[in-house]
Amino acid sequence: MSLNTEQGMDEAQERKHRLNMHRMKNALFQVLCEIKEKSALSQRNPPEDDPPDPQQLRLDRMLESEGVIGNDADAQLEGQLAASGDNTAEHGDYRAKLNQIRSIYHAELEKYNNACQEFTQHVQNLLREQSRTRPISQREIQRTITIISRRFNQIQLQLKQSTCEAVMILRSRFLDARRKRRNFSKQATEVLNEYFYSHLSNPYPSEEAKEELARKCGITVSQVSNWFGNKRIRYKKNIGKFQEEANLYAAKNAQAVCQTGANGSSMGYDTFDNS
DNA sequence: GTCAATGATTTGAT
DNA sequence: ATCAAATCATTGAC
Structure with missing residues (x-):
């Protein structure tokens, strides 16, 4: 039968046609992407400035000095307590509470980081998927990811803020001299x-x-x-x-x-x- | 529990 | 920076 060969011819032609369409589509998408890029750049924030947030740094410093962040937290804490002139009595309680805060902080931080990573990956895959059917440039994907990570950074900032608050409260509760006044000898x-x-x-x-x-x-x-x-x-x-x-x-x-x-x-x- | 004594802190003036 | 004054927060006696 010649049906087979006819069919083969048709298929080959069809493939060629599809390939052509694909090339055209890619070219078109590229142009569209460029246009999008230009309009996006002209209409909003051209410089992607990302200076280290001063508030972020401030909180980091504070948490570090309180012994929440940092590898040498225990030694630092001992130093703090020694300097405060308090001996052994309420150390354990204070340290336990501080450790609790610290572990909560680190757990939350890890949770956020994981969520961030997961979400970023998810969005990235989604956009890659969609870039086959609508014009999305690599640059745009990158920018979206940046926006996501920035958003998660804000959440992290909140976490740091509330941790700082908790530490300050703990500090005033335990280290405030008024609260553990001893009469002089x-x-x-x-x-x-x-x-x-x-x-x-x-x-x-x-x-x-x-x-x-x-x-x-x-x-x-x-x-x-x-x-x-x-x-x-x-x-x-x-x-x-x-x-x-x-x-x-x-x-x-x-x-x-x-x-x-x-x-x-x-x-x-x-x-x-x-x- | 109350309540005075007491050490520490805050506020405001100098 | 130091002081007076008011106030806070704990201690210890009852």
Whole structure:
């Protein structure tokens, strides 16, 4: 039968025709892509500026300094706690909570990254698929991907922000000195009161005096400043209430003066000048 | 539980 | 920067 050969001829012609169409289509798509590209460029953001977001950097720095990010978080945390002058009692609790925040952060981050990657891949495949039936340039795909990753970056930023917030709250809850105040030792209070009542007319220790007192009491200079600030205002507010205390330290001082002999012209107790 | 004492912080003035 | 004053948040006695 000649049907077969006829059919073969037809098929060959058909293939040729399709090939031609394909070439034409590709050429047409390319032109369309160029037009699209030009109109897109002219109508909106020509420069694809992507400067490192200052807020992003700020959050990164903060998280790193809080020991959420970074490989040496534990050592850093120890350093922090040592510097804060807190010992062993609430370390565990604080560290556990911080670790919790850290692991949540990393889990979320990984989740986002995976989702981003997955979504990007998906869109990329989709666009490649579609580029066979409508004009989509490689450049356009790339741009779409950039937009997606930027969008996910914003989500990451939010994650970092909320993590920062959580850390700050934890910090204020555990490291705020007000929340774990300890009264000074009896001896420390003794030393401070001694100085205060023997300088009642001018209870303002100099920087050196503060350092000396801090050393003697085993507290910091700012704690000495705090103490004198509090003491002055509270004494002034109610001198009567402190009279007993004043007498006590006056007697103590008198005893000291007697024991050390009569050379203490500057050792006498002043009276508070409240004018 | 209340409540005064007390150390720390905040605010505003100098 | 330092101080007074008001205020906060905990401690410790009751």
